Amino acid sequence: MIPHSTSARETNTLWRPYTQMKSAAPPLEAVRTSGSRIVLADGRELIDGIASWWTAVHGYNHPHIRAAVAAQLDTMPHVMFGGLTHAPAERLASRLAALAPGDLDHVFFTDSGSVAVEVALKMAAQMWLNRGIAGRSRFLAFRGGYHGDTMGAMSICDPEEGMHRRFGAYLPAQLFCDLPTDDATTEALERALSEHGDTLAAMIVEPLVQGAGGMVMHAPATLARVAEAARRHGLPLIADEIFTGFGRTGTLFACEQAGIVPDILCLSKALTGGTMALAATMARRCVFETFLSDDPSAALMHGPTFMANPLACAAANASLDLFETEPRLEQARTIENGLRDGLAGLRGLAGVADIRVLGAIGVVQFDRTPDLAALKARLIESGVWVRPFGDIVYLTPALTIAPDDLDRLCAAVTVAVRQTLDPSLGA
Numbered sequence: 001m002i003p004h005s006t007s008a009r010e011t012n013t014l015w016r017p018y019t020q021m022k023s024a025a026p027p028l029e030a031v032r033t034s035g036s037r038i039v040l041a042d043g044r045e046l047i048d049g050i051a052s053w054w055t056a057v058h059g060y061n062h063p064h065i066r067a068a069v070a071a072q073l074d075t076m077p078h079v080m081f082g083g084l085t086h087a088p089a090e091r092l093a094s095r096l097a098a099l100a101p102g103d104l105d106h107v108f109f110t111d112s113g114s115v116a117v118e119v120a121l122k123m124a125a126q127m128w129l130n131r132g133i134a135g136r137s138r139f140l141a142f143r144g145g146y147h148g149d150t151m152g153a154m155s156i157c158d159p160e161e162g163m164h165r166r167f168g169a170y171l172p173a174q175l176f177c178d179l180p181t182d183d184a185t186t187e188a189l190e191r192a193l194s195e196h197g198d199t200l201a202a203m204i205v206e207p208l209v210q211g212a213g214g215m216v217m218h219a220p221a222t223l224a225r226v227a228e229a230a231r232r233h234g235l236p237l238i239a240d241e242i243f244t245g246f247g248r249t250g251t252l253f254a255c256e257q258a259g260i261v262p263d264i265l266c267l268s269k270a271l272t273g274g275t276m277a278l279a280a281t282m283a284r285r286c287v288f289e290t291f292l293s294d295d296p297s298a299a300l301m302h303g304p305t306f307m308a309n310p311l312a313c314a315a316a317n318a319s320l321d322l323f324e325t326e327p328r329l330e331q332a333r334t335i336e337n338g339l340r341d342g343l344a345g346l347r348g349l350a351g352v353a354d355i356r357v358l359g360a361i362g363v364v365q366f367d368r369t370p371d372l373a374a375l376k377a378r379l380i381e382s383g384v385w386v387r388p389f390g391d392i393v394y395l396t397p398a399l400t401i402a403p404d405d406l407d408r409l410c411a412a413v414t415v416a417v418r419q420t421l422d423p424s425l426g427a
């Protein structure tokens, strides 16, 4: 018999993400979402400042995406992708190929960002094997990066600061460099590539913003330097746009701002407009062609059970429709201005190390890790859903957020940050 429970919060069977189950405050129970609002079981309504880990770019419950998923549900919720194909996947792949920069024309679907990264790593590794070149068994990644929670992805996350640092002994050793933001780091990258380039299978970078590693931004010129270094050393470049893709930085893809075309591109998060699990690993023709062979073992050796799930593809196609028919990129730029204005009151405040904004991403960084539990409680108290981590509070709202809601978000963050820095300001 299923034990009777009056509230989802009373169950102790769920093991929650990144959560110390002994001491964590019980999670809030969400019962409904719409637009930029999350409605809780107790009737409270929160303005969502982070769009469910920045997936819900069109806001929650967009009628166009709902209708597309409902229609797909009527005809074919799922069918295996080995030996079969279907219109939602075919259409989505060709639309993504048309939207992505350059000749990133070959799309491999998976079901999460981490797995999209695993596939990218495997693609790069097998590309060398297929060309008969051995010994390229490592990847170059950048300090401060985050690429996912599976073992391969963990190995290329920041080895010191990242949330996976305790697992070092379990992970393949990779090569880490600082992003080439100045002369010293550019020379250090060049040195690492000259010394170790022929042991590397690929370089991987998060274009313009290192997301879960701390929302650290870099200039398009830095990204261009990374791409140029990869090209000069004959290494494929993997761009992990799982966070930055689909308008978050003000362009559809962050790579566009540096005018670069990565060899492999990873997408997920906002791909389905925040409704279904889906990810894509896209490859340029030169990568794809190394897998064409009379030898069956040269084929890409990957195939998730729920690959190209038709419901998820239908949601993603509907999400792309909305990018075509509604002014999402303009909205991202409007949000950029709103965030700059809305967070300006915190600039220069003692205890605030930095305020930074790019597209629809706003970040407040403390000069040390604050009392996060108290800060989270204050934010919820003031009616907003924001999840500070480490020494930062960030906002990544839906691109459709109403100007009033954005103002209220910024005001709530401003008050909560001030109170955190000076508790005498009251609760």
Ligand SMILES: *Cc1c(COP(=O)(O)O)cnc(C)c1O
Binding pocket: 112, 113, 114, 115, 117, 146, 147, 148, 149, 206, 211, 212, 240, 241, 242, 243, 244, 268, 269
């Ligand atoms: C979220 C994220 C991932 C991992 O995606 P999951 O769907 O959580 O596995 C990888 N890279 C970046 C940049 C991300 O933001």
